[in-house]
Amino acid sequence: MRARARIKDVASLAGVSTATVSRALSSPDTVGPATREKVMEAVKATGYRINAAARDLRQRRARSILILAPDLSNTFFGKIFAAIQEEASDVGLTVQISDSRIGRDRLLSLGYDGRADGIVLLDGGIDPEVVNGWKLPLVQLSEWNDEYRAPRLGIDNRAAARLAVDHLADLGHRDILHVSGPGENVLGVERQEGFLMAAADRGMTATVFPGAFTLEAGAQAARHWAALATRPTAVFCASDECALGFISECVHAGFDVPSDVSVVGFDDIDFADRFLPALTTIRQPRADMGRAAAARIIQMVEGRAAGSDNVDALPTERLEPALIIRSSTGTPKRKPGAPA
Amino acid sequence: MRARARIKDVASLAGVSTATVSRALSSPDTVGPATREKVMEAVKATGYRINAAARDLRQRRARSILILAPDLSNTFFGKIFAAIQEEASDVGLTVQISDSRIGRDRLLSLGYDGRADGIVLLDGGIDPEVVNGWKLPLVQLSEWNDEYRAPRLGIDNRAAARLAVDHLADLGHRDILHVSGPGENVLGVERQEGFLMAAADRGMTATVFPGAFTLEAGAQAARHWAALATRPTAVFCASDECALGFISECVHAGFDVPSDVSVVGFDDIDFADRFLPALTTIRQPRADMGRAAAARIIQMVEGRAAGSDNVDALPTERLEPALIIRSSTGTPKRKPGAPA
DNA sequence: CTGAAAGCGCTTACAG
DNA sequence: CTGAAAGCGCTTACAG
Numbered sequence: 001m002r003a004r005a006r007i008k009d010v011a012s013l014a015g016v017s018t019a020t021v022s023r024a025l026s027s028p029d030t031v032g033p034a035t036r037e038k039v040m041e042a043v044k045a046t047g048y049r050i051n052a053a054a055r056d057l058r059q060r061r062a063r064s065i066l067i068l069a070p071d072l073s074n075t076f077f078g079k080i081f082a083a084i085q086e087e088a089s090d091v092g093l094t095v096q097i098s099d100s101r102i103g104r105d106r107l108l109s110l111g112y113d114g115r116a117d118g119i120v121l122l123d124g125g126i127d128p129e130v131v132n133g134w135k136l137p138l139v140q141l142s143e144w145n146d147e148y149r150a151p152r153l154g155i156d157n158r159a160a161a162r163l164a165v166d167h168l169a170d171l172g173h174r175d176i177l178h179v180s181g182p183g184e185n186v187l188g189v190e191r192q193e194g195f196l197m198a199a200a201d202r203g204m205t206a207t208v209f210p211g212a213f214t215l216e217a218g219a220q221a222a223r224h225w226a227a228l229a230t231r232p233t234a235v236f237c238a239s240d241e242c243a244l245g246f247i248s249e250c251v252h253a254g255f256d257v258p259s260d261v262s263v264v265g266f267d268d269i270d271f272a273d274r275f276l277p278a279l280t281t282i283r284q285p286r287a288d289m290g291r292a293a294a295a296r297i298i299q300m301v302e303g304r305a306a307g308s309d310n311v312d313a314l315p316t317e318r319l320e321p322a323l324i325i326r327s328s329t330g331t332p333k334r335k336p337g338a339p340a
Numbered sequence: 341m342r343a344r345a346r347i348k349d350v351a352s353l354a355g356v357s358t359a360t361v362s363r364a365l366s367s368p369d370t371v372g373p374a375t376r377e378k379v380m381e382a383v384k385a386t387g388y389r390i391n392a393a394a395r396d397l398r399q400r401r402a403r404s405i406l407i408l409a410p411d412l413s414n415t416f417f418g419k420i421f422a423a424i425q426e427e428a429s430d431v432g433l434t435v436q437i438s439d440s441r442i443g444r445d446r447l448l449s450l451g452y453d454g455r456a457d458g459i460v461l462l463d464g465g466i467d468p469e470v471v472n473g474w475k476l477p478l479v480q481l482s483e484w485n486d487e488y489r490a491p492r493l494g495i496d497n498r499a500a501a502r503l504a505v506d507h508l509a510d511l512g513h514r515d516i517l518h519v520s521g522p523g524e525n526v527l528g529v530e531r532q533e534g535f536l537m538a539a540a541d542r543g544m545t546a547t548v549f550p551g552a553f554t555l556e557a558g559a560q561a562a563r564h565w566a567a568l569a570t571r572p573t574a575v576f577c578a579s580d581e582c583a584l585g586f587i588s589e590c591v592h593a594g595f596d597v598p599s600d601v602s603v604v605g606f607d608d609i610d611f612a613d614r615f616l617p618a619l620t621t622i623r624q625p626r627a628d629m630g631r632a633a634a635a636r637i638i639q640m641v642e643g644r645a646a647g648s649d650n651v652d653a654l655p656t657e658r659l660e661p662a663l664i665i666r667s668s669t670g671t672p673k674r675k676p677g678a679p680a
Numbered sequence: 681c682t683g684a685a686a687g688c689g690c691t692t693a694c695a696g
Numbered sequence: 697c698t699g700a701a702a703g704c705g706c707t708t709a710c711a712g
Binding site: 071102108215271 | 394396397402404414415418419421425426429436437439448453555591610618
């Protein structure tokens with residue numbers, strides 16, 4: 001198999017300089033029509049394809065953006081990756097993904113090694129020193145950290161939690177439970193705060209179980225809930241996985257959802273509407289989030305390439321969550337002897 | 341903010357040549373201890389980090405592997421991505437992902453542009469001309485195409501389907517249905533073939549509904565099934581999503597799973613064991629598949645770098661699927677008047 | 681053990 | 697409109 005053609009090969013076949021080949025390819029109207037013709041023929045004859053790595057080095061760009069997420073296998077990220085990749089691909093950018101828990105030193109290198117022009121960060125738990133040490137355009141997506149000097153994109157998690165609480169209050173629930181996210185996670189913290197504030201505003205009895213975003217955390221919370229002397233009639237879980245785990249465990253223990261307990265999730269993952277019962281949840285517009293992050297990082301990367309200043313200081317952007325009412329929530333069972 | 345330090349800056353600060361800096365960093369024992377010391381100090385003082393893009397161009401490597409999949413948001417791929425990235429990261433390789441449906445020309449470029457050293461391909465539906473035109477090490481994972489000249493990694497889908505059929509036969513089912521994958525997909529085709537052969541071997545009545553790997557396809561199949569005069573007592577779906585859609589729709593229509601119909605899925609996605617009922621399914625060892633593919637492509641890439649020949653011709657490798665029995669399958673209901 | 685020089689494959693002022 | 701030359705930031709024979 002013949003080695004790949006280089007620009008030199010095209011140039012000598014066409015009888016022009018490499019500079020001319022380069023120009024004919026990147027800005028065709030800066031060369032004469034006859035020359036362009038000759039070059040194009042030589043390109044076809046040699047099967048030449050540009051070596052992007054060489055071009056990028058010369059132009060001091062990478063034409064690539066890096067997505068950093070704490071767990072690549074988390075189903076929550078799939079749609080986000082897809083949306084980012086689609087937008088990036090449209091403007092000729094390549095997409096790299098990496099787990100964000102690869103160790104401090106490797107993480108530091110990422111922002112320096114010339115292989116990415118910009119970073120979309122889905123993890124608020126990285127040492128701010130590392131993040132702020134990167135010399136690359138950066139946007140925080142979904143999760144964030146106040147110490148990172150970078151714009152944020154995502155929903156208002158407090159307001160989103162309020163959507164869930166209000167729905168439950170409107171249904172007539174007075175005693176509600178929240179299975180929280182992991183304690184160190186901003187998303188979980190804000191959802192919990194929103195839950196507590198909204199419950200207070202509606203005069204509800206509110207309790208919190210510390211949890212996580214996992215199926216297992218939900219299942220465990222369900223066991224605690226089942227063991228309670230007086231059980232809250234509704235629960236708001238910090239994620240859909242958690243809610244699914246909660247429901248699953250409840251059903252196995254002989255309870256009915258929603259008649260024994262109403263359950264609201266968070267995210268609206270793909271299976272939420274196919275679960276039995278279909279899950280009432282707060283939808284995060286994941287594709288929109290991915291698209292917005294891609295658009296933003298592209299803008300920053302291009303802006304920087306164009307020499308614009310303070311393009312890195314663009315503001316935070318909020319996307320809208322939505323309450324999706326399905327079958328896992330309903331009116332609370334009247335307690336025997338309770339007033340109408 | 342100071343521009344990033346280059347190797348030149350380190351060299352002049354340390355009072356040595358760039359060659360020496362390069363050596364001190366990449367093979368420390370080829371330089372004198374005193375020199376090494378000086379260089380390391382200068383590295384620290386300048387905050388120097390190697391520019392990987394430049395090194396890679398010089399070495400004619402990309403230190404990156406590309407994953408190509410037909411739908412990045414498909415939850416099936418998450419664990420595979422994670423496993424590949426982990427293995428790659430361990431040997432200093434970067435991971436790129438791209439949707440494989442980005443158009444012929446872009447696809448062609450991927451194998452030529454110097455930005456990847458090898459490709460893990462999760463799509464058997466690309467034009468073989470394109471795939472075989474790539475000049476890069478390549479492995480086919482999960483899906484494949486006989487016309488691609490590249491090793492294959494994945495399970496034996498016929499044998500896997502037989503696992504499902506045997507389970508159903510052992511339970512006492514005599515009349516079974518298969519909701520197939522999309523007609524053009526090798527995975528679906530092999531599962532269907534395995535289903536048909538195994539059913540024949542067990543002397544069962546077998547029928548096939550053409551389907552897809554989606555929730556919606558399963559739901560639609562359930563509607564057809566429900567409308568049948570005599571309904572098969574068990575169904576084997578080509579994917580878990582399809583099975584979940586099937587069950588969900590059955591339950592909504594008032595049927596019980598498994599007492600009215602046993603359902604087996606395929607893949608063992610994360611929610612399979614939390615679904616209600618928990619889904620009996622064929623497990624594909626996705627993390628193992630990702631790891632094996634990564635190991636293989638790394639071996640090919642390194643082998644090529646080391647100048648070994650015919651490293652691209654390594655053989656196909658089969659991983660083992662497993663039957664996971666949960667609650668969506670059971671003994672068929674005795675038909676009224678049927679013999680014991 | 682160390683340095684000067686060439687080169688990876690491109691692009692882009694600078695001249696003409 | 698086109699070419700010669702420098703250079704992106706490294707590495708690596710080749711000498712010494």
